[in-house]
Amino acid sequence: MRSVILAVLPILFIHAKCDDKYHEKRKQLVELELRMALGGNSTLNDKENIVNNCLMQHKFNELDYGFDNPDHYNLSHHFFNYRKQIQKSKVYKIIQSMPKGAVLHVHDMAIIGPDYFVNLTYMDHLYVCFGKPIKFWFSYTVPNTTCDGDWKLMKDVRKAAANVTQFDADLRKHFTLVCDNPDVVYPSIKETWDTFMGYFTSVFGLLSFRPNWEQYFYDALKLFRADNIMYVEVRSILPNLYELDGTVYDKIITAKAYRKAINKFLKDYPDFLGAKLIFAPSRKVDAKVLDSYIQTARHIKRDMPDLYAGFDLVGQEDLGNPLIEFVPQLLQAKDLNFFFHAGETNWFGTLTDENLVDAVLLGAKRIGHGYALAKHPALMREVIKKDIGIEVNVLSNAVLSLVKDVRNHPLNIFLSLDLPVVLSSDDPGAWEADPLSDDFYVAFVGVASRLADLRMLKGLALNSLKYSALKAEHKVRAIREFNSRWNDFVNHFDCKSY
Amino acid sequence: MDTVTAFTILCLLIVEARIIPDNYSKERRALLDEETLTAVGGKQHLNEDETIANDILMKWKMNELNESYINPQHFNFSKHYFSYKKDIEKSKVYQIIKRMPKGAVLHVHSSLMLSADVLVKLTYEDHLYACYSHDDVRLYFSETTPDRPCPTKWDLVSELRNSSGDPAAFDSQLKKYFTLDKDDGEDYNFVDINTVWKRFDKVYFAIKSLISYRPVREKYWYETLQQFYDDNIMYIEIRSGLQSLYELDGTKHNKKYLLDLYKKVTEKFIETHPDFIGVKLIITKHRAQSIDQVLEALNMARRLKVEEPDMIAGFDLVGQEDIGRPLTDFLPALSEAKGDINFYLHAGETAWLGTSADENLVDAILLGSKRIGHGYALTKHPSLMSAVMKKDIALEVNVISNVVLSLVHDVRNHPLASYLAMGAPVVLSSDDPGAWSAEPLSHDFFVAFMGVASKHADLRMLKQLALNSITYSALDDEGKARLLKVFNERWDRFVRDVITDVSLLDTNVV
Numbered sequence A: 001m002r003s004v005i006l007a008v009l010p011i012l013f014i015h016a017k018c019d020d021k022y023h024e025k026r027k028q029l030v031e032l033e034l035r036m037a038l039g040g041n042s043t044l045n046d047k048e049n050i051v052n053n054c055l056m057q058h059k060f061n062e063l064d065y066g067f068d069n070p071d072h073y074n075l076s077h078h079f080f081n082y083r084k085q086i087q088k089s090k091v092y093k094i095i096q097s098m099p100k101g102a103v104l105h106v107h108d109m110a111i112i113g114p115d116y117f118v119n120l121t122y123m124d125h126l127y128v129c130f131g132k133p134i135k136f137w138f139s140y141t142v143p144n145t146t147c148d149g150d151w152k153l154m155k156d157v158r159k160a161a162a163n164v165t166q167f168d169a170d171l172r173k174h175f176t177l178v179c180d181n182p183d184v185v186y187p188s189i190k191e192t193w194d195t196f197m198g199y200f201t202s203v204f205g206l207l208s209f210r211p212n213w214e215q216y217f218y219d220a221l222k223l224f225r226a227d228n229i230m231y232v233e234v235r236s237i238l239p240n241l242y243e244l245d246g247t248v249y250d251k252i253i254t255a256k257a258y259r260k261a262i263n264k265f266l267k268d269y270p271d272f273l274g275a276k277l278i279f280a281p282s283r284k285v286d287a288k289v290l291d292s293y294i295q296t297a298r299h300i301k302r303d304m305p306d307l308y309a310g311f312d313l314v315g316q317e318d319l320g321n322p323l324i325e326f327v328p329q330l331l332q333a334k335d336l337n338f339f340f341h342a343g344e345t346n347w348f349g350t351l352t353d354e355n356l357v358d359a360v361l362l363g364a365k366r367i368g369h370g371y372a373l374a375k376h377p378a379l380m381r382e383v384i385k386k387d388i389g390i391e392v393n394v395l396s397n398a399v400l401s402l403v404k405d406v407r408n409h410p411l412n413i414f415l416s417l418d419l420p421v422v423l424s425s426d427d428p429g430a431w432e433a434d435p436l437s438d439d440f441y442v443a444f445v446g447v448a449s450r451l452a453d454l455r456m457l458k459g460l461a462l463n464s465l466k467y468s469a470l471k472a473e474h475k476v477r478a479i480r481e482f483n484s485r486w487n488d489f490v491n492h493f494d495c496k497s498y
Numbered sequence B: 001m002d003t004v005t006a007f008t009i010l011c012l013l014i015v016e017a018r019i020i021p022d023n024y025s026k027e028r029r030a031l032l033d034e035e036t037l038t039a040v041g042g043k044q045h046l047n048e049d050e051t052i053a054n055d056i057l058m059k060w061k062m063n064e065l066n067e068s069y070i071n072p073q074h075f076n077f078s079k080h081y082f083s084y085k086k087d088i089e090k091s092k093v094y095q096i097i098k099r100m101p102k103g104a105v106l107h108v109h110s111s112l113m114l115s116a117d118v119l120v121k122l123t124y125e126d127h128l129y130a131c132y133s134h135d136d137v138r139l140y141f142s143e144t145t146p147d148r149p150c151p152t153k154w155d156l157v158s159e160l161r162n163s164s165g166d167p168a169a170f171d172s173q174l175k176k177y178f179t180l181d182k183d184d185g186e187d188y189n190f191v192d193i194n195t196v197w198k199r200f201d202k203v204y205f206a207i208k209s210l211i212s213y214r215p216v217r218e219k220y221w222y223e224t225l226q227q228f229y230d231d232n233i234m235y236i237e238i239r240s241g242l243q244s245l246y247e248l249d250g251t252k253h254n255k256k257y258l259l260d261l262y263k264k265v266t267e268k269f270i271e272t273h274p275d276f277i278g279v280k281l282i283i284t285k286h287r288a289q290s291i292d293q294v295l296e297a298l299n300m301a302r303r304l305k306v307e308e309p310d311m312i313a314g315f316d317l318v319g320q321e322d323i324g325r326p327l328t329d330f331l332p333a334l335s336e337a338k339g340d341i342n343f344y345l346h347a348g349e350t351a352w353l354g355t356s357a358d359e360n361l362v363d364a365i366l367l368g369s370k371r372i373g374h375g376y377a378l379t380k381h382p383s384l385m386s387a388v389m390k391k392d393i394a395l396e397v398n399v400i401s402n403v404v405l406s407l408v409h410d411v412r413n414h415p416l417a418s419y420l421a422m423g424a425p426v427v428l429s430s431d432d433p434g435a436w437s438a439e440p441l442s443h444d445f446f447v448a449f450m451g452v453a454s455k456h457a458d459l460r461m462l463k464q465l466a467l468n469s470i471t472y473s474a475l476d477d478e479g480k481a482r483l484l485k486v487f488n489e490r491w492d493r494f495v496r497d498v499i500t501d502v503s504l505l506d507t508n509v510v
């Protein structure tokens, strides 16, 4: 398709003497660009056109208001400032009720949101340490892990609080990055990541308590399903689960807990297609530890082939080890299927930026973020050639200080080039976003072209299945199932109900 | 086999496994080399002295960038230009760039080239009256109290200054009307684009009211040339609407008078600065004006082009693109004039995608624009991008302008990074350096080099960018050859300067 376009171009640029011809050529050029973009080549049936007309009417209303009143244009500000207003948007409501396929880039400990964790703090035998950050641990006796202060029984602390509502509201703040004045609280990427890492430390003890873990992931799947998602690939560091008596299990047990939670969920909700695991330990390790991670991954892949999707390394890329340091080992482990985070950075020409090269050369099936990709024409070509999925998480990039005004997010370049993009949400719970709908909305209204329509939304949803780790025959089934749900959505669509 | 041998073999195997295989390294190198070669400057070859100078430059660049990489909270370029402007001079990289010959400035608006400090000095001219109204000022030179509308009253600036008791404070108050950089601690991240443009227009009108007076304009222009020259710029293409100037007695000159003034003052400047090549004008009209007004300006440009072929480079439309008229409104007039005058159109100076300002890019290309002003939105248009590359249409990129005028916050997200990587025909310029009191071009070069370009980008990119400004200028072949000659001489001198400067030797002393 691309070579055809190039052949057409010279004809388009012969200058027209007469105006009609100019306008015709202009129209062709504008349409050519729209056709080249993601979803641009597909056509809508009559029913879909009705949905599209409704969707676009609302999209133009919202966008044009923002265009005329840039001081009120939400999407150029911080997500925390307009988070709640999204829910009033009709475009958002349509997107929410639309089947969106799969979520392929999400970290397990940041899916559900702060209220869930506040509830967990009401459980028995919970100890709290008011350090920086706050830590929790379930135990029969006072935990012997380190604490910058004293371990206290949560129950006692809460009882001693003058005002429990206020106490819980303050506690809740530890489980979210959301705040009222984000531009003051997070002046640079350092403050954002410090808080973000603190979040993980705080929820760690609450979640890795074995009984909570299984329930938590079950509840997370419920949330995905409610957001019209039918399949999930979740990244996990596989925390070692523990019991009240201090028993600590190995990572295989954590994987098994996953399998158990998923199977239970599938039994309760047979319309859900399933979930798979991408083992994604920290990138801040040495070669020896990486060896042990690779072994664990092989073990899970062998024992639980249906659960295992692949391998990744996580943590703030700018501060962790670059992939190049692990290339010798990773080359020996290509059987693990790589889904590397790469290029989640604003820096150009740094080691982090060059992780993109290694992700491509190591044969990654998909790349997490690939934010820096637009600055690398040769790598972009390879991504297209090798059909490597790009997992884009717009809200994550905005919250984690890569971009302020989402209109400058490179996703718009990826979309206009029809790169194999899948939209995802990274850590939606940590910034109180939807499992996927908020990300879809911001990408559609804030990043994509004003003219991008239902075809792009459908194309993005289909990509999420196409680039999933599902086996070929399961993929076919998933796409068939998606199409049938899509038809339901289209057939029952009533513009007035939004 | 005894256990020791087995252990040794095992160790060897492990060590082997830790080495990156040759074919991998080769493939990796090939990709990275391809990108380096594709990028702007990638094909430049450095001679021996240049290589030494480059080593010095890159040593400082790495030093300064690594400091920000480790402490991103100190990384200035992710913040607003006004917050780090004062620190720029401390940078060794900046000091090198400042001394570097940069060729030409090709995108700059004639009334907004001089910084507020210098403008304040011009208010010391006799017979200057001021009319203050809440947050605005109008200036007018007149023998007697101006007979012009004023919501408050006209006062002699000299009297106001004298009676203020603190002339320095008076001047710093006055200065605020001439710049967007008010040093008032405001968080510019919260200011929306329309508000910024309103302030920008206000600054423009205040300055314009000062420099519409013929004798002041002469001084303004001479001083501007001096500052650009001092910033190592040898040739300028200015965008000008050719306003009418007036004399003390109220006589008004016609528009062509200003063109003659530019010519005359520039010639005078060249007398004492013989290696300065000169100035050309791109005649502009505000895009919010009516079709007839634009047509009138276009016809004037065509007429002037016949009268002063050496002075007139072309035609352009200016003003905030988002809310101005799209190029399509002016199509008949523009297509009709295409044979007589070259276009250097502002297009795609917008963060929006799929709007009329964004689509101005289509028209700029179809109308045969020689260069495109900004082209900020271009990366989002793959087929337009390939047309720009194929037709070799230069992109006039103004990074600091795009920050100040609210298109981008963290300059690392500026599309220039992609243009540089693709080896697009880029020229760096400064748009309205006077409106935010930037250096004529060095600040823009510095921010582009340190904040936007790849960490690996080096002297070759800087040289290529300077050379591009010559290649894509509106000069004829002979003019380009002259400019290139001056540039090469200055470049060699610059390289020698850098490699013999002891203050650049020790990277440990910051």
Ligand SMILES: [Zn+2]
Binding pocket: A105, A107, A341, A368, A426
């Ligand atoms: Zn992630």
Ligand SMILES: [Zn+2]
Binding pocket: B107, B109, B346, B373, B431
């Ligand atoms: Zn401009």
